[in-house]
Amino acid sequence: MAMYQNINKSLERRFIKYTQIDTQSDPGSDTCPSTEKQKNLGLELVKELLALGITDAEMDENGYVYATIPSPTDKKVPVICFCSHMDTSPDCSGENVKPIIHQNYQGQDLILPDDESIIIKASEHQDLLHQIGNDIITASGTTLLGADNKAGVTEIMEAVNFLIHHKEIKHGTVKILFTPDEEIGRGVDKANLKKLGADFAYTVDGETLGSIEDETFSADGATLIINGVSSHPGFAKGKMESAIKIIAEIIAALPKDTLTPETTSGKEGFIHPVMIKGQVEQAEAQFIIRDFTDEKLTEHAEVLRKTAEGILKNYSNSSFNLEVKAQYRNMKQVLDLHPQVLAYGIEAIERAGVTAKKQSIRGGTDGSRLSYMGLPCPNIFAGEHAFHSKQEWVSVQDMEKAVQTIINIACIWEERA
Known part of the structure; x- marks a missing residue:
């Protein structure tokens, strides 16, 4: 041939x-x-x-x-x-x-x-x-x-x-x-x-x-929205709860030695923030979540949710919404x-x-x-x-x-x- x-x-x-x-x-x-x-x-x-x-x-x-x-x-x-x-x-x-x-x-x-x-x-x-x-x-x-x-x-x-x-x-x-x-x-x-x-x-x-x-990878995308409390910065004491700062705290509180692209390889998955935008009143972060099984994806989304819940306990008048969507499998x-x-x-x-x-x-x-x-x-x-x-x-x-x-x-x- x-x-x-x-x-x-x-x-x-x-x-x-x-x-x-x-x-x-x-x-x-x-x-x-x-x-x-x-x-x-x-x-x-x-x-x-x-x-x-x-x-x-x-x-x-x-x-x-x-x-x-x-x-x-x-x-x-x-x-x-x-x-x-x-x-x-x-x-x-x-x-x-x-x-x-x-x-x-x-x-x-x-x-x-x-x-x-x-x-x-x-x-x-x-x-x-x-x-x-x-x-x-x-x-x-x-x-x-x-x-x-x-x-x-x-x-x-x-x-x-x-x-x-x-x-x-x-x-x-x-x-x-x-x-x-x-x-x-x-x-x-x-x-x-x-x-x-x-x-x-x-x-x-x-x-x-x-x-x-x-x-x-199996892949999900996640959108985290923080609803904060806005007020005039000159008179904000005891009132303002900045959505920008809250979302920054959540991202900073996520695992650093695991679950990030910078520290994983082989069969290890991650949670990765890819976009952030917002004002004092409302801020949004987009994440990609990756792993090789659907079960692991669910676990990683739960890490994100629990981290947000933990930070929001310090902000009694603010709230968050986390939406997770499947991307591919x-x-x-x-x-x-x-x-x-x-x-x-x-x-x-x-x-x-x-x-x-x-x-x-x-x-x-x-x-x-x-x-x-x-x-x-x-x-x-x-x-x-x-x-x-x-x-x-x-x-x-x-x-x-x-x-x-x-x-x-x-x-x-x-x-x-």
Whole structure:
């Protein structure tokens, strides 16, 4: 069987083209996509898919790209989807990205030319130690690179190109889905799964070579509102109960050595204030609550509630309201019902000559939402590192392995059908 080869550096050229299209999403916008410029990449992808002969490639009004690779086999094979997001993080500029290829990397620190204070240090990026002899792509120092998730988009497109040109490779029907707004938590809000018509899916948005993730955080959002007592500050003695000060006391009283992002790792969850606003009379804080089980989420929300109750005992005329809303849930609860999805992903990685590493994500993916929408969807590596920062980097050779893994997944589902 033919194996994927990065002929004429098509992978790097494709990736560089995509990174130079600014697709930053905007959490302050309520449109879909949140920024119109995301559609520029969508239109480019549709154009390329149509040029490959994929007749149904299209982008809908919300910026979602759909396409189908028909099956060349007579077998009845489950329909598999590969999904990546087109937007880049609002945390760091994605405008005028200037990708640089550092060929034949030899373990040195990478000093980025447009801002020499931005240094990708081998001592701080452990995965660089595994990249000796490989080609590393970075940005130039003033922007993020956009490997999150244009590495995944590139890898899917390279796999599509390969399967279209190698009709002898047997696979079932393969669906492609490119989404907007993943970075702001809205990546599959308007995905049309009926139109997509897939049975199982894989997001291509993971980090380290060989990683496959079947578990994400479960996530809640919490809004804490404090109703204080306002009075003229010149005559406030014994009357004023400042909501601003009360909410500050509550945040200060939350655990510091546990239950915070700064002090947790692995399977430990947290309560994290992400926004605060207010006046003397009323103040509001927004929190995100994260852990791997629903029970733990409930416990953490209770810590927040009890802390607020404890502080409010000192303010007899003030009150609080805590509202907790579910955001997304650990996809493992769904994927455990379909063990073959993960098993075939692991086998596909191993067939690419890479050791598979099963991991949990301290975050969410489009896959966790898709899994609960009825499309079981683990996450496989794209090779992106230090994302959401000017130090973002990706290895060409890791991306090549991701392309081969995607092809292998399609083949394994056909073999087992």
